[in-house]
Every structure is written in C-alpha cells, then in structure tokens.
Amino acid sequence: MLTVIIPTYNEAENLPELVDRLCRVLNNVEILIVDDDSPDGTAAVAAKLAERYPVRVIVRKNRRGLSTAVVEGARAAAGDIVVVMDADLQHPPEVVPSLVEAAEGGCLAVGSRYVKGGRVVQWPLARRLSSRGAVLLARLLLPEARRVRDPVSGFFAFRRDCLASLKPTGLYKILLDVLVQCKPSCVVEVPFVFGQRTRGRSKLGWRQMLDYLRQVLRLAKWRPFKFAAVGASGVVVAWLTLYATSPLPPPISIAIAIETSLTSNYVINRQWTFAGRGTKFLSGWVKYHMATAVGNLANYLITLVLHIVGVWIYVAYLTGVIVGYFANYVISELTVFK
Ligand code: GDD
Ligand code: MN
Secondary structure, eight states: OEEEEEEESSOTTTHHHHHHHHHHHOSSEEEEEEEOOOTTOHHHHHHHHTTTSSEEEEEOSSOOOHHHHHHHHHHHOOSSEEEEOOSSSSSOGGGHHHHHHHHHTTOEEEEESSSTTOEESSOOHHHHHHHHHHHHHHHHHOGGGGGOSOTTOSOEEEEGGGGGGOOOOOSSOHHHHIIIIIOOSOEEEEEOEEOOOOSSOOOOOHHHHHHHHHHHHHHTTTHHHHHHHHHHHHHHHHHHHHHHTTTSOHHHHHHHHHHHHHHHHHHHIIIIITTTSOOOHHHHHHHHHHHTHHHHHHHHHHHHHHHHTTOOHHHHHHHHHHHHHHHHHHHHHHTTTO
8 A cells, every 4th residue: 555645735726636636647555745734725625635536634733844744645555565746737647656666666766857858847946945945954964865966856766665664854855864864774866857937826935945054964964063163173173282292493393383273173073073983093094184185285375474474373373274264164974974
C-alpha cells in the first residue's frame, strides 16, 4: 500500500485535477491531504473528493507549517511507502510511479529538477538564483545533501521505516531532515519538469527562507559558528606564542605563531567541530596545512608587512587572520573534513 501526502494551504482549486490524475496512474493508494484549515475551503473540497476517490483528510486547526504538516501526515499514513508532493500540480502526478518504484527497491527517491532531464519552467531570475543558493548552502554545509543535486525538492518518496529515526526540526524542508537523519542506504534522483502554478498562490516567503537557513545550520550542528570560535581561540594561542617568542626576529616568530595556532585549531576542529567524521590524525593534519595554505600565507605576509610599517604586532596578526579566514572555512569543508 502506498500513501501520497499532500500538504495544502488554499489549494481548493487544484485538488480535483490533482486527485483525478493521481488515481489514473496509481492503484492501491491512499491520498492523505493535510490541510491547515485553509480559509478557501480546501478541506471541504477534499471531503467531497473522498466520496469518489481514496482520499483521507487531516485538518489542523491553529497550526501552520509545510514541514510539520508532512510529518503529521507521514505518522498517520497507512502505506509502507510514502510519497510527498505539492498540491499545485507543479509536481507532475505522472512521475509518482517512478518514484514509488525506486522507493520500493529500498531507496530514498527524490524528484529532481537539477539532474539531466529535469528543469524548471519559466522562473524569474530572482527565484532561480534563490533556489540555486539554497541548494548550494545545503550541499556546502551538509555532506548528506551532497548525495543529491536537488536536496531542497518537495517531491520525494521513502519507506515509512525511516520515521523511526527521524527527529524532525519542524523547519521548512522535510527532505533535508530525512537525508541527514534517516541516512538512507541508497538515494535515487528521478528527473521531472517543475511546471508553472496556474491556480492559487505560492506560500514561499521571507519566513520560509529564514526557517530554511535555521534548519540547515541546525542540521549542520552549527559548524560554521564552531569553526569561527575555534579560529578565535587560535588567535589567542598565536598572540601568546608571539609574546613568548618575541626575542626572535619577527619573520621567524610570526611563522612559529602561525604553526602553533594552526595545530591547535586542527586538533580542536577534529575533536569538536567535525567530531564523528573519522578524520585520520596525521593525514588530516597534513591536508589541513594544504587546505589552509593560501589563508596562512596571506596571514603571514600581511602580519609581516603591517609589522614592518609599524603596526603593533598583535593587531597586525589579527588583521592577517581575518583576511585568511573565509577562504579557509570553505576549503576545509570541501576537502579536509569531507
Ligand atoms: N499544510 C500546509 N501548511 N501546507 C502548506 C503550507 C502550510 O503552512 N505552506 C505551503 N503548503 C503547501 C502548498 O499548499 C503546496 O501544496 C505545497 O505546500 C507547496 O507550496 P508552494 O507555496 O506551492 O511552494 P513553492 O512552489 O513556492 O515551493 C515549492 O518548490 C520548492 C522548490 O523550489 C515547494 O515544493 C517547496 O517545498 C520546494 O522547496
Ligand atoms: Mn508551488
């Protein structure tokens, strides 16, 4: 048995066509509509459809949220396979059978706009850019999201067993929670064409984008902030080293300070920021040097030059560090702690 979960908010006009097209391509299906008490009467339309189609309706009063609606639907689903899709026909019902087939094979199946054969129809530039930015952010901060080209898709299918290990963040993109927390043994992407919405309106706004940012950071266990905190501790280590080695000529004492803080940063990042990634100590240490080489060289040169022109060495060092910081973070995420 299969359950198709459809979260809805003001989709009364879209439901009849959606349900009809779904039932043409699927059998032994339960269509579960999770509606947040839409003012346009979506729930009443759904109840009417339930007289002729295998439709079930859950109405949530005084609650709003796409992600929590999907989780509530999944918990109430009767099927072993669960499909999640939008109500507005931007996710073509005719693609659902391929998703189900992949999910039956034990995979998480993701309907994807960004693999060969998939695309988006007529999106304004701003929407295209924000979608690409969202994908980039998830793939940069979450190794699990790198398994798919479209980790922010709202169209996917999975086995209900996955719910056991799911602790939903309740923030916007349920697929990200599934990718990160269920750790599916296999993931398949099925291309589809994300059509235009012809009826009703999109609910994607600032609120959703902020929720998304919070969600990615939370799933990433706040790594960017931890990495920054470690960097700050490294500056203190370097200052102390500069102080302790102050009798030495500056070109040497600056180099020692950089190396000492580099190693202490590496040790703390390995134990704390990127805990659990199983990075081998020595090879990681070498890679960390290579990954941060550009930043460190910049740091060294800037510190030295500023010092020579008369800037107090501790301030010179801080300036050098800040310049090298951003490059280092990105390179570390992508190489050392992959
Ligand atoms: N129950 C409930 N509660 N449903 C909601 C809510 C809510 O607060 N907000 C939105 N929905 C439903 C809509 O009714 C629709 O069926 C579906 O969720 C998607 O909402 P849209 O407003 O159409 O979103 P979109 O088209 O802008 O965004 C879609 O594409 C994004 C990728 O670019 C969605 O699929 C997103 O999930 C996806 O990330
Ligand atoms: Mn939509």
